[in-house]
Amino acid sequence: MSAVPLAEASAPVSIRIEGEIAIVRLERPEKRNALNDPAVLALEGAFRDLPKGVKAAVLCGAGAHFSAGLDLSELAETGLSEAVDHSRMWHRAFEAIEFGRVPVVSALKGAVVGGGLELAAATHVRVAEQSTFYALPEGQRGIFVGGGGSVRLPRLIGASRMMEMMLTGRVYRADEGCQIGFSHYVTPDGLGLAKALELACKIAGNAGRTNFALIHALPRIAEGDRATGYLMEALMAAIAQEDGEAKSRMRAFLEKRAAKTTPED
Ligand code: 1HE
Numbered sequence: 001m002s003a004v005p006l007a008e009a010s011a012p013v014s015i016r017i018e019g020e021i022a023i024v025r026l027e028r029p030e031k032r033n034a035l036n037d038p039a040v041l042a043l044e045g046a047f048r049d050l051p052k053g054v055k056a057a058v059l060c061g062a063g064a065h066f067s068a069g070l071d072l073s074e075l076a077e078t079g080l081s082e083a084v085d086h087s088r089m090w091h092r093a094f095e096a097i098e099f100g101r102v103p104v105v106s107a108l109k110g111a112v113v114g115g116g117l118e119l120a121a122a123t124h125v126r127v128a129e130q131s132t133f134y135a136l137p138e139g140q141r142g143i144f145v146g147g148g149g150s151v152r153l154p155r156l157i158g159a160s161r162m163m164e165m166m167l168t169g170r171v172y173r174a175d176e177g178c179q180i181g182f183s184h185y186v187t188p189d190g191l192g193l194a195k196a197l198e199l200a201c202k203i204a205g206n207a208g209r210t211n212f213a214l215i216h217a218l219p220r221i222a223e224g225d226r227a228t229g230y231l232m233e234a235l236m237a238a239i240a241q242e243d244g245e246a247k248s249r250m251r252a253f254l255e256k257r258a259a260k261t262t263p264e265d
Contacts, residue, residue, distance in 0.1 A: 069114025
């Protein structure tokens, strides 16, 4: 597979294409991938403008940490309306990830804290290396989450747990984080990116309409009322099923040409 670097070495975010997978990497290891404005805007641009053939993406960080969150050196003397604009910019960028064109798998390690955890929560599948730790130090820094954390994190771990984390400054380690819903997988250190790539390849192999339904319809159905959910599910199911791709996949199973669903898969 060929890797095509699309960004300058000095850019806060790089994007590399490997076949159908885009690998988007935070490139500020010397600052523990703290997210300054250029990094947040670069993330938004990267996910909005993914090349056409890309079917899944992996989000990772250079160095030993995924992200130390908001670049605290940027938290200068901003007024009330600039602070609102700043948070809205993060919302836009992370929505470009969560409700973008393709599913995103994040490869987590080291610090996944503050805005870094908010960023991870915007991805669809999360793989954590054993070194990963999660925290929301906003409570200790005298601020509040601003990157969509109060919307996304309660959906992962519950509002009560998030409240306790922020009130007490609690830090969760990788295994505990997996149990409560921060990650879906834990790997030994050094193997997270390979696992994330393996999962992204599986995802890229799904029918495009199924992936669309999963990242765009399912979260809305889960958040909405039942009656609307049933209707949207029926419409989505019909749209997915009508695709030639679905028909050929079902035929492949009936003709014993497709893999069975077993625990080894
Ligand atoms: C930073 C940042 C940062 C590191 N902003 N510069 N986030 C936090 O409160 C977490 C703050 N960071 C830490 O607790 C630690 O840095 C880590 C546990 C992540 C890593 O520790 P370590 O020992 O590996 O690194 P370090 O020596 O603390 O940091 C290395 C450099 O990165 C150092 O800069 P240098 O110029 O002195 O080398 C640090 O200042 C810099 N650095 N983290 C700026 N966050 C939308 S609202 C979101 C709100 C939040 O995210 S609040 C939570 C912010």
